[in-house]
Amino acid sequence: MRTKRFNIALARSAHARMLAGMLSAAALLPLAGCGGGGGGDGSNPSSSNAAPAPAPAPAPTPSPPPSNPTSPPPSSGSNACTTQQAAVQMAAQTAPTEPPIDHLIVKLKTLTATRAMSAIDNGTRLDAVIQRSMTRWTAPVTGSARAYASAVGQTPVNVQVERTISNGATVLSLGQRMAATDAAALAQAFAADSDVDYAEPDHPMQIRDTPSDPLYSQQWYLSDPTAGVNLPPAWSVTKGSPTVVTAVLDTGYRPHADLVGNLLSGYSFISNVNTSNNGLTRSSDATDPGDWVTQQELDNANGPYYHCASQPSDSSWHGTRVMGVIGATANNGTGIAGVSWLGQILPVRVLGKCGGTTSDIADGMRWAAGIAVNGVPNNPRPAKVINLSLGGVGACSTTFQQAIDDVTAKGVTVVVAAGNDGLSTGLDQPANCRGVISVGATDATGRRASFSNFGPDVSLSAPGVNILSTSNTGTTTPGSDTYGLANGTSLATPQVTGVAALMLSVNGNLTPAQIQQKLQGGTRTTKLAAGTSCTAMPAGSGILDAGAAVASAN
Numbered sequence: 001m002r003t004k005r006f007n008i009a010l011a012r013s014a015h016a017r018m019l020a021g022m023l024s025a026a027a028l029l030p031l032a033g034c035g036g037g038g039g040g041d042g043s044n045p046s047s048s049n050a051a052p053a054p055a056p057a058p059a060p061t062p063s064p065p066p067s068n069p070t071s072p073p074p075s076s077g078s079n080a081c082t083t084q085q086a087a088v089q090m091a092a093q094t095a096p097t098e099p100p101i102d103h104l105i106v107k108l109k110t111l112t113a114t115r116a117m118s119a120i121d122n123g124t125r126l127d128a129v130i131q132r133s134m135t136r137w138t139a140p141v142t143g144s145a146r147a148y149a150s151a152v153g154q155t156p157v158n159v160q161v162e163r164t165i166s167n168g169a170t171v172l173s174l175g176q177r178m179a180a181t182d183a184a185a186l187a188q189a190f191a192a193d194s195d196v197d198y199a200e201p202d203h204p205m206q207i208r209d210t211p212s213d214p215l216y217s218q219q220w221y222l223s224d225p226t227a228g229v230n231l232p233p234a235w236s237v238t239k240g241s242p243t244v245v246t247a248v249l250d251t252g253y254r255p256h257a258d259l260v261g262n263l264l265s266g267y268s269f270i271s272n273v274n275t276s277n278n279g280l281t282r283s284s285d286a287t288d289p290g291d292w293v294t295q296q297e298l299d300n301a302n303g304p305y306y307h308c309a310s311q312p313s314d315s316s317w318h319g320t321r322v323m324g325v326i327g328a329t330a331n332n333g334t335g336i337a338g339v340s341w342l343g344q345i346l347p348v349r350v351l352g353k354c355g356g357t358t359s360d361i362a363d364g365m366r367w368a369a370g371i372a373v374n375g376v377p378n379n380p381r382p383a384k385v386i387n388l389s390l391g392g393v394g395a396c397s398t399t400f401q402q403a404i405d406d407v408t409a410k411g412v413t414v415v416v417a418a419g420n421d422g423l424s425t426g427l428d429q430p431a432n433c434r435g436v437i438s439v440g441a442t443d444a445t446g447r448r449a450s451f452s453n454f455g456p457d458v459s460l461s462a463p464g465v466n467i468l469s470t471s472n473t474g475t476t477t478p479g480s481d482t483y484g485l486a487n488g489t490s491l492a493t494p495q496v497t498g499v500a501a502l503m504l505s506v507n508g509n510l511t512p513a514q515i516q517q518k519l520q521g522g523t524r525t526t527k528l529a530a531g532t533s534c535t536a537m538p539a540g541s542g543i544l545d546a547g548a549a550v551a552s553a554n
Contacts, residue, residue, distance in 0.1 A: 098393040099308065100177035103162070103202035105359055105399050106190050107169035110197075123161075126170060129193050130159050137189035163271065165359050166366040166373045167402050171202060171271075180393075198398045203358045203429070205392040207251070207318045207351060207490055219336060220444060221463035221495065227446035227526075229462055229495055231339065233547030234502055239330070240340035241505035246326055246497060247368035247383035249361060250319030250390065252288035252349035256470040256481045258335035259320065259345075262327040264381050266347030269364040274304035275352040282376065286347040290315035292476040293353065308354035314475040319347065321486060322389050324470030325494035326501070335483060336468055339498025339546070343505070346383050351390060361390070362403035365414075369407035384504050387497040388416045388430060389490035396433035408435045413512040415439060415497040417489035418539065424455035432457045437500075437516050440539030441465065441492040446526035447536045452489055454539035459516060460523050461538035464492035499546045503553040510553060522548030 108125055158175030165171060178186070183201040190199035222231045245264065253263060266286030270276040278289040292315045297305040327345045328338035348364045350356045367373045370382030386407065404414055418440045419428040431438040431453070441452040441464025448454060449464050465487045473479035500515050510518075523542030 098180035099204055101180050101183035101201045101204070102174050102177045103357065103359070104172045104174065104183065104187055104190065104199060105165070105169050105202050105397075106172055106199045107167065107197040107398075108195055125195055126161060129190065129195050130172070133186075133190040133193055134159060136192065137186050164374060165399070166363045166371065167399070167406070169198075169359075169399065171359050200397050200399065202399075203392045203394055203397055204355055205351065205358060205361055205390050206355045207316060207390055219468050221467060222337065222339075224444065224463075227442060227444050227463060227543065229499070229544045230524075230547040231499075234499065234550040235341075237550050238502050238505045240327070240343035240502055242342055242344050244340070244385075244501045244504045244508070245344045245346050245381050245383040246340070246385045246387060246501050247346040247348050248319060248323050248326065248387045248389075248494075249348045249350045249364050249368065250322050250387075251291055251316065251351045252286045252319050253323055253347040254288055254317060254320045254470075254472045254478055254481075256320055256324065256472070258328045258332070258481070259324055259470050261329045261332075262338070262343065262345050263323070264344050264346045266349065267364075267367065267376065267379070268349035269360045269367070269376075270349060270352050270356065271360055272304075272352075275354060275356065276349075277353040284377075286349040288315075288317060288319055288349070288478070290474060290477050291318075291351070291353045305354050315472070315477075317472045317474075317484075318351070318389070318490065319349070321469040321471055321484070322387060322490060322494045323347065325467065325491060326387065326498040328470055335470065339495055340501040340505070343498070343501045344381065346379075346381060356390070358392070358397055358399050361388075362399050365403045365407050369410045369412045371406060371410065382410075383412060384508075385413045385415065385497055385500045387494055388414065388436075389488075389493045391417060391419050391428045391431055394429055396429045400430045401433050404430065404433050404435050408512045411511060413437065413500050413515050415493055415500060417493040418453040418458045420451040420488055421453055422451050423453055424457070428453065435512070437496060437519065438540070439489060439493040439496045441487070441489045442526075442538045442543055446538065446543060447528065448538050449487070451487070452492075452539055454535065458539040460496065460520050460540040460542060460544055462492040462495040462544040464489055467491035496544055499544060499549050502546065502550050506550060506553040518552040519544065519549050522552055 106126070106129070108122060108129070160173045160175065162171045162173045180201065187199045187201055190196055221228050252268065253259070253266070265284065268276060268280065268283050268286050271281055273279065273281055277291065278285065293305055293309050293312055295312045297303055298307060298309060298312060300306055323345050324336060324338060326338055327340050327343050328336045330337035330341040346368060348368050350361045350364045363373050365386060367376055367379050368383045368386055370379050372378055407414060414436045416431045416436045416438050418431045418438045421428070430436060437459045438457055440454055440458045440461040441449040442461045443449045443465040444463070448461065452461070452464060466485050467487070468483055468485050469491070471482050471484035473482045496519065499519065503515055503518065504510060520541040522545045523540070524545050525542045526538055528536055
């Protein structure tokens with residue numbers, strides 16, 4: 001499959017691939033203490049040493065549970081002002097450019113009983129739809145299409161059926177790359193057909209992180225009284241449960257010694273061998289072989305990675321970092337502490353070299369929730385929480401929304417990174433989809449991190465600056481275990497995901513809506529100096545308070 005193209009820097013420069021420096025395990029082991037201090041915005045280096053994850057100090061008495069609203073609490077001062085300011089910002093800025101697209105997602109309408117009896121099979125119907133739609137469509141020759149004309153073909157000449165995804169829609173290969181605007185126009189031509197339920201580009205997705213200084217090393221975000229998430233009171237109630245499974249849809253995992261004890265056997269849903277970068281398409285191998293990109297690959301117009309990023313980058317080990325925040329083993333005398341010490345993590349690989357696609361992620365979501373996916377073994381350990389530290393350009397797609405609706409109907413909570421543009425999340429999916437918990441990022445002062453998206457689509461925030469987690473020393477292929485610091489809503493999101501898992505450990509009957517209500521109802525606000533811009537406030541209802549959230553779970 002050729003649905004592998006996404007773009008970090010070309011599509012949105014703020015989403016640079018994670019280039020955080022790595023901290024050696026040896027440097028971490030002799031140190032003690034688990035949080036406090038550190039902080040900063042990642043721009044000013046500190047001489048503080050890296051801190052491993054020892055046993056936490058005795059926890060104070062948990063905060064009394066907040067009231068339980070019947071609907072998400074009203075917006076705090078952050079969203080109250082950013083709702084107005086988002087319109088101003090959006091009017092003044094250019095929308096991020098989406099990279100070329102080479103696949104469409106097309107779903108046919110369900111046949112009526114009369115037509116079904118006529119023995120017209122879906123393959124014949126789809127062939128006819130393709131023929132009619134291609135006849136109907138005229139490729140744009142102005143605007144952004146002209147900019148791509150020299151390097152990207154505009155008129156697909158070999159549209160083929162590639163596969164069926166988990167909602168019954170079909171992924172069509174266009175046989176070549178098209179400008180995103182052209183692909184959208186082609187999708188509209190398909191959608192206009194009377195036999196089509198919906199049609200849309202198979203949008204590229206990308207990780208949601210930014211670079212960081214490697215010298216900030218303490219897990220300040222776990223317990224800092226001003227800007228941390230107040231985990232010690234939550235841990236005095238529960239440290240998680242192996243019966244609560246959290247799925248991480250990301251780049252896969254490395255078998256890090258501080259992580260493997262909580263990992264389940266996962267699955268890779270990457271459909272393209274170039275994206276998977278391990279010689280495989282969909283398989284039971286969810287390990288991360290690396291997602292580095294070289295300048296030569298980016299410059300090769302005949303290669304699969306042509307212009308998939310604006311500059312070369314090392315392997316990110318993004319999935320391993322996200323999983324470490326959620327569930328790194330605690331009290332083992334080494335490394336860091338995850339949020340949910342005893343919970344189980346299900347790795348679902350959907351991102352690889354040059355990212356991933358909506359269709360693969362939608363299939364991965366359904367499989368993670370225990371919903372059958374054609375051609376893939378059933379998941380024996382369905383998740384109760386799904387973490388999506390990823391996103392892409394555009395309004396929420398039908399494919400994403402249907403997948404979210406399906407998994408939440410199964411009682412699965414979906415937590416999504418808000419994105420790192422410093423804008424309203426109205427530009428990003430799936431953070432702007434219905435039924436998700438969208439997470440913004442704050443810094444060590446409790447302010448909104450400058451890169452964090454904000455606005456009415458954001459549910460709440462968590463620290464996203466100088467977040468220490470499990471990683472790997474390899475710059476291309478895997479090296480050895482290490483720990484590294486990074487910034488981004490990608491790292492804020494798994495803190496909320498981990499707390500949701502703690503809440504389910506206390507009360508397994510909580511619904512996704514109840515979890516969101518309790519998370520938002522217990523958030524803390526930040527006291528800022530008079531006259532401070534309201535956009536400096538944490539996005540959403542406030543900063544995650546793990547102690548209050550877990551206390552309210554009962």
